[in-house]
Amino acid sequence: MTTSLVTPGTEIGTVGEHQAGEGTTTIENRIVATTTGYIRIEDGNIIVDASKSIVNIEIGDTVLCVFEKLQEKGGEARILAVEGKNGDVLPHQLHGHFHVTRIVDRFLHTVADAVRRRDIARAVVTEIEPVVRLDFRERDDCGVLHAICPSCGDTLEAHVNGDWNVACPSCGYEGYRALADNFAAGWADLDQGASALNLSGKRWGRDAEQLFAHGSSGRATYIAADVREDGRERSYFRFEGQGQGGGRGRKSAPGCRLFVGGLPREVDTEQLRELFGKHGDMTDCVVMTDDSGASRGFGFVTYTEKTQADAAIKALDGHRLHGRRIGVRDADNKQKRTKGPEKGLKLYVGNLPFDADEKAITSFFGNQATINEIAIATDKGGKPKGFAFVFINEKDKGDDVVKALNGKELNGRRIKVDISQAGGRKKPQDGKSSRERKAIAEEKGNKKRRR
Template sequence: MTTSLVTPGTEIGTVGEHQAGEGTTTVDNRIIATTTGYMRIDDGHIIVDASKSIVNIEIGDTVLCQFEKLQEKGGEARILAVEGKQGDVLPHQLQGHFHVTRIVDRFLHTVADAVRRRDVARAVVTEVSPVVRLDFRERDDCGVLHAICPSCGNTLEAHVNGDWNVACPSCRYEGYRALADNFGSGWAELEQGASTLNLSGKRWGKEAEQLFAKGSSGRATYIAADVREDGRERTYFRFEGQGQGGGRGRKAAPGCRLFVGGLPREIDTEKLRELFGKHGDMTDCIVMTDDSGASRGFGFVTYTDKAHADAAIKELDGHRLHGRRIGVRDADNKEKRSKGPAKGLKLYVGNLPFDADEKAITAFFGDKATITEIVIATDKGGKPKGFAFVFIDEKDKGEDVVKALNGQELNGRRLKVDISQAGGKKKGQGGKSARELKAIAEEKRKKQRR
């Protein structure tokens, strides 16, 4: 008898020489190990004694999982265990995918209407290739088994109040989850499973529909923090008006809630709070993020008084932050502000050094023109893109300014200065300026003469 350590997928023999024993399988006359352990040959049989068994998930298996990634119409859950099977899940089967229509028998605008990250749930496996797919509405015992309060971190309990079927015993949070029958310890008052509280097949009430229709800006207006058992901070999304004694349904007074757009990616909630906190007392402040935690480039700030909000708009709308101009406006005002035409003649300045700021550009123009505004183009991260637009008062002297400055050096680079063409790219011109088109035409004529 011989022994050696093998892992799943290892070819350990061929049919004919030996017979497949425990811990092995046959594929095309090859004997393959199906578990990690020690191989031994005993009486013509190849056997793998598992040091720790490996679970291969199959269609129809019931799994316990924890939601990790939620998108609008789908998501991923980490599979924690397979009911009725002992051992570790294969690495390529650790993530289960699901669609919004397979969560509960109700219309959901997004996945987050019925489940949240870190919720623990039971599901049925419907596919295993190319990825594992999960179904939470297959049976009444499938769905959320355990959920935590997004406001304070306490364990949620089954509770009926209109469309809401869970509530926090410590704070005023109420919400909706696609519950499994034995959510928590079941719902004794009904003498049946908690899945009854999902109100399957019914339409949402007016209050829930209004909240869901607002999308992420309505659902999550600020982040609350609690402390993990190991001391690390944890953050949760919260519904508008919940927590801090506000209670569900309480909304900010008209004109107190501001939308902040054009935020550099490095600006988080704390930095936004620091910037806007100088202009008055705030009740909410948040920078919106995606599922990976990266900033989406906008956020919301709510003040206790409209006068504070107006002061913030006056001081910070158009404020340059890390090279980008941010926009601040009343979040409840649906009318888009119409931007008036820029004052003066618009010049394009290209091949700009990346370290050139407004002061350097102003010095470059010197007394050639009176500058009214400088806009340095930046990427989403706030880094300069190497060109800018400069507005000057002398509308009738644009050609003279271009003639004087085009080709001049700034910090070792020859700048391209030209009159910017209104309307951006034009059909057949590729957005090129008149000067560029003239140069291209001249080049074509030279080639033809050759």
């Protein structure tokens, strides 16, 4: 055997001198390697022995995996190894998908109620096409093998306390995992293995149901990404929504807690804290997320004093953030919000150039009307969508403004101007809906046919 290491695509011989063997192919008169490995010539055949064997996952294989993506009703785990097979997993089989019903024999509100990101588990492969699908409840030896505490990062131990079957020896965290028999190298007190602690088929107790009822924010958060195990002082993970001073559970004074809506999806808690921190001292700030960690588009900010909260509302309600207007209001005020002052007659302005700003639109209107407000429509990324709404002070001049400006050009484009109707639809002149008019037309047609 030669010591020459070749990679896929390397020309290693010509047809006539040798025959193409395993790990090679022929292109015209050339013999080319199709895998990374070492050249070997045997009985006139030129062969490339792979430096690492490749594992092809099959239905029924048992795999070890780590949870990476968790959603409400499913998730994805990265396959680390196939038991009984040595080698690297093919790239298109590197990740396995699973459904919430295939984790454990108990009703789960969401995947995160039984497994967490970075938990290591064993599973059985049930499908390989079009994607690899995993089953964690197929056998008692399938399920979570190793888990770490979402609060401090220490290794969880099997411990029974009502519905909870794991606990942290360091911080006292208790939770539930879909355990495999040999979780944490087995549980000595049970002959049948740790899977017996899953309480398969049983209903959740009152404490668990009360916790689940709070939704994702009521459950423990995902694991900290940088748990330190190198001897340095460990910085314990703070729950999202927990006050900066550690005052979780403390109720804020009336008027100090604000609801922030209309947030762009890319805005996180730190960006929200930076924006609202300019208006006073905060005890809490959080952007609410779903179980996958994606922003839900709203959050909460709590100030130490009501005057600071009022100042934030005045300064930031309607503020543009990444092209979107955010809404800020008192989160504790249960009364129905009153409408703001009348903005005037609302006009639709369409077919706008994408570079048209408020100054250009104001110039376009000229002295036709007094403009109170201009709202340029944008997408989630803040890019203009080519239309806007203009509120004018003179409610009785709407038809005159439309007549004067509709069809007029702005930067080479004919602009469409019309009076905006509530709900985006114009009322039919006869007062009847489209369904009524259609029914009347069909009835008239039937009468003509009967004649």
